Amino acid sequence: MLIEIEDVSYTxxxxxxxxxxxxxxxxxxxxxxxxxxxxxxxxxxxSTLAQVLAGLLKPSFGKVIYEGSDIWEEPKLxxxxxxxxxxxxxxxEKQLFEMTVEEDIAFWPKNLGLGPKEIxxxxxSALSAVGLDYEQYKDRSPFTLSGGEMRRVAxxxxxxxxxxxxxxxxxxxxxxxxxxxGLMDKIQKLNQGGTAIVFVSHDMDTVAEYAxxxxxxxxxxxxxxxSPREVFRNKEMLNKVGLDVPVATEIGxxxxxxxxxxAPGPISVSELETGILATRGEIKR
Amino acid sequence: xxxNLSAASFSYLLPKGRVIKAIQPTTLSIQxxxxxxxxxxxxxxxSTLAKLLNGLxxxxNGEVLIDGHNTKDADNKVFARRRVGLVFQNxxxxxxxxxxxxxxxFGPENLGLPPEEIRARVDRAxxxxxxTEHKDxxxxxxxxxxxxxxxxxxxxxxxxxxxxxxxPTSMLDPVGRRAILETLSELRQxxxxxxxxxTHIIEETVEADRILVMTEGKxxxxxxxxxxxxxxxxxxxxxxxxxxxxxxxxRLAKQGIPVSKDIITVEEVVKELCSxx
Numbered sequence: 001m002l003i004e005i006e007d008v009s010y011t012x013x014x015x016x017x018x019x020x021x022x023x024x025x026x027x028x029x030x031x032x033x034x035x036x037x038x039x040x041x042x043x044x045x046x047s048t049l050a051q052v053l054a055g056l057l058k059p060s061f062g063k064v065i066y067e068g069s070d071i072w073e074e075p076k077l078x079x080x081x082x083x084x085x086x087x088x089x090x091x092x093e094k095q096l097f098e099m100t101v102e103e104d105i106a107f108w109p110k111n112l113g114l115g116p117k118e119i120x121x122x123x124x125s126a127l128s129a130v131g132l133d134y135e136q137y138k139d140r141s142p143f144t145l146s147g148g149e150m151r152r153v154a155x156x157x158x159x160x161x162x163x164x165x166x167x168x169x170x171x172x173x174x175x176x177x178x179x180x181x182g183l184m185d186k187i188q189k190l191n192q193g194g195t196a197i198v199f200v201s202h203d204m205d206t207v208a209e210y211a212x213x214x215x216x217x218x219x220x221x222x223x224x225x226x227s228p229r230e231v232f233r234n235k236e237m238l239n240k241v242g243l244d245v246p247v248a249t250e251i252g253x254x255x256x257x258x259x260x261x262x263a264p265g266p267i268s269v270s271e272l273e274t275g276i277l278a279t280r281g282e283i284k285r
Numbered sequence: 286x287x288x289n290l291s292a293a294s295f296s297y298l299l300p301k302g303r304v305i306k307a308i309q310p311t312t313l314s315i316q317x318x319x320x321x322x323x324x325x326x327x328x329x330x331x332s333t334l335a336k337l338l339n340g341l342x343x344x345x346n347g348e349v350l351i352d353g354h355n356t357k358d359a360d361n362k363v364f365a366r367r368r369v370g371l372v373f374q375n376x377x378x379x380x381x382x383x384x385x386x387x388x389x390x391f392g393p394e395n396l397g398l399p400p401e402e403i404r405a406r407v408d409r410a411x412x413x414x415x416x417t418e419h420k421d422x423x424x425x426x427x428x429x430x431x432x433x434x435x436x437x438x439x440x441x442x443x444x445x446x447x448x449x450x451x452x453p454t455s456m457l458d459p460v461g462r463r464a465i466l467e468t469l470s471e472l473r474q475x476x477x478x479x480x481x482x483x484t485h486i487i488e489e490t491v492e493a494d495r496i497l498v499m500t501e502g503k504x505x506x507x508x509x510x511x512x513x514x515x516x517x518x519x520x521x522x523x524x525x526x527x528x529x530x531x532x533x534x535x536r537l538a539k540q541g542i543p544v545s546k547d548i549i550t551v552e553e554v555v556k557e558l559c560s561x562x
Contacts, residue, residue, distance in 0.1 A: 177524060202458045
């Protein structure tokens with residue numbers, strides 16, 4: 001098991017009058033190579049949970065265990081935290097600050113004391129993982145890049161640490177269609193290469209397309225942890241917490257209501273298409 | 286009464302004399318009560334266009350008139366900001382106070398309104414975006430999506446005649462997103478506010494009066510949603526995607542199922558298939 005969190009709670013401004021509980025009694029495990037979507041309504045605690053998983057926020061209660069060791073019990077595990085998990089914040093391009101793309105990506109490895117050769121090798125592979133050519137981009141100022149390119153550089157700045165678990169908080173917000181599919185395909189490739197992904201999102205269609213497992217959080221509590229198909233079966237519950245089903249699921253359900261014999265729960269347009277074509281006999285020409 | 290761009294263009298000047306033409310000469314009119322959606326790839330000039338519409342940026346060439354007032358005239362600055370409310374892409378560029386309701390009250394206070402009117406507007410705006418229960422909190426302790434709702438409330442409380450919104454729902458969950466869109470549609474009908482709505486989520490544009498498609502600083506198409514969203518080569522050339530209902534209808538049509546290729550909504554695709562049953 002790469003990460004286990006046990007009965008974790010996190011309260012902002014704990015002890016003060018303004019104390020605000022963001023996550024309560026959450027337990028979760030993350031295994032090698034998983035692709036997990038963390039979904040929940042606005043303000044449900046997704047980003048807080050992501051930061052607890054990444055070892056950036058110390059939980060008020062409960063344990064965070066990386067490969068068997070409690071990271072908050074053993075302060076020496078700080079370096080391990082950096083190499084096991086990487087968190088890409090919402091709008092990470094805001095954290096770009098160096099003069100060139102290469103310097104920005106080299107920031108964490110330099111801090112860890114890696115040698116220049118090792119850093120260059122890693123920077124090249126991190127940039128190529130996000131689909132950017134090292135030679136073409138290394139000397140450019142991050143601030144002259146497009147929104148999608150900036151986001152990719154910021155992600156490369158995390159990938160350069162070779163995390164086994166990559167946590168990305170709403171990575172596609174503000175990106176256009178091409179930027180969005182390009183980035184998600186890169187993340188999927190990383191996953192196929194063995195990196196576990198935790199993907200925080202509001203976009204149910206993207207979740208349906210990429211995730212293998214869905215963790216649903218509402219008001220700070222994990223209320224479901226299952227396959228996308230399972231989660232999207234319960235439209236009523238999703239609507240109640242502020243979410244929805246993918247468009248294909250919605251169309252499939254409505255067609256069933258009017259008497260089409262479509263198997264329940266298509267989650268993508270191509271699945272739905274297959275489902276409708278299977279009912280060809282029911283369709284007038 | 287309308288916002289009028291006549292041959293308005295905008296260029297950013299970079300160091301070393303470099304010039305980036307963000308908006309090519311553009312002529313455009315936005316009427317009160319209209320809902321105009323703007324779509325286009327990153328870097329196509331959508332956000333720059335938004336800032337031209339309320340005078341935050343002044344055109345390099347050409348003019349922008351807001352209900353007859355030229356934004357280039359320094360005396361019209363306050364008028365322009367009051368007439369045209371701009372909701373930024375990123376709420377953090379807009380939030381200033383440390384208490385939610387103070388933040389929402391900031392704009393109306395600057396309008397010099399009586400306290401009871403300010404109170405009423407703030408309450409109404411917070412209720413509209415569903416943030417009443419957070420009114421005493423510090424926006425900085427709220428989530429990104431909640432801050433986005435506060436930013437929208439702050440502009441709604443100004444009760445502008447035109448609203449320009451730059452991806453106002455990008456961080457919201459589906460129900461929050463629907464609530465904002467429903468609010469806009471009500472505002473448009475009740476108070477005939479003109480709305481310019483920039484988005485990457487094509488599904489949000491199906492109920493617009495018209496859609497502007499931008500590439501490389503130019504408006505390359507301007508028409509009703511059905512005409513724009515079903516024009517495969519236009520959408521492709523602007524790096525945009527077809528909505529899932531349109532995609533499905535086309536796939537089915539290719540397989541010989543007689544559904545219209547002009548479908549843009551879930552309702553329409555269900556209705557068509559229903560009629561074939």
